[in-house]
């Protein structure tokens with residue numbers, strides 16, 4: 001793409017970040033106008049609308065190299081826009097991001113400012129797209145592919161997301177570590193989540209777990225609104241990191257969680273298993289909760305294949 005500034009298609013979820021995105025958007029527009037930026041903007045009106053808007057945009061503009069599509073919201077909004085572009089054949093349209101959600105894990109993962117106005121300024125200074133890894137998963141029984149920037153969880157982290165999302169009122173969720181709703185969801189999920197049977201297959205190894213508890217396939221360092229599950233995740237290595245934590249008692253789990261938040265020593269625990277791979281297959285024997293980028297995946301018996309692709313981002317490289 002030429003070094004001249006592109007035209008930005010802003011897809012804004014005004015409800016992200018407990019409506020923070022709706023409040024910050026007018027300030028973003030003031031900046032865009034002051035800096036004479038070419039842009040169009042559209043607001044999402046309901047869950048899933050970001051997918052439709054991005055898909056329709058891609059169908060019309062996938063061959064036009066002058067556009068950058070920017071998701072304004074949280075990790076869920078980014079997820080919708082990424083997948084809408086993919087569905088519309090727009091995998092080559094650069095994707096920008098202004099974090100305005102609650103958790104903003106992707107922004108943390110690529111060291112983008114989590115403060116929306118600072119991230120806007122950085123977006124406007126980018127000169128050319130940067131290719132970064134994106135995870136892809138597909139249920140073996142259907143042909144639908146889903147892309148993800150952050151992570152896919154089965155078991156405990158997904159149960160936390162289900163507990164948090166199911167409990168939210170009018171989408172005013174505050175999904176981050178400091179919120180009482182989040183802590184309540186953690187406790188509820190811990191009490192409800194049972195150990196489950198899981199098969200893991202990578203290009204190098206096959207392993208079976210009889211009491212898997214937390215199963216997270218991640219592209220970035222963080223999940224759950226700033227929890228560094230995989231301190232060494234790399235968005236350019238063409239690989240995904242799978243972390244399997246086996247079921248343990250609550251005191252040991254709290255210790256592990258504190259290690260995750262502080263030292264990263266959780267990876268040395270005998271109940272934590274780490275796989276780094278470009279291809280992965282995960283299968284559960286029974287239906288379990290799932291999450292992708294903090295959004296619910298319907299409870300199901302998982303039979304998923306994962307791989308990695310790369311796509312252009314309009315982002316200052318991590």
Ligand SMILES: Nc1ncnc2c1ncn2[C@@H]1O[C@H](COP(=O)(O)OP(=O)(O)OP(=O)(O)O)[C@@H](O)[C@H]1O
Nearest residue numbers: 016017044045046047074075076077101102103104
């Ligand atoms: N107009 C709308 N009304 C209600 N919900 C919406 C609307 N537009 C989008 N959504 C939904 O809002 C949900 C939350 O969005 P998002 O994840 O971006 O914000 P967040 O949860 O605050 O941030 P994060 O995921 O970073 O914690 C998504 O599931 C999305 O589908």
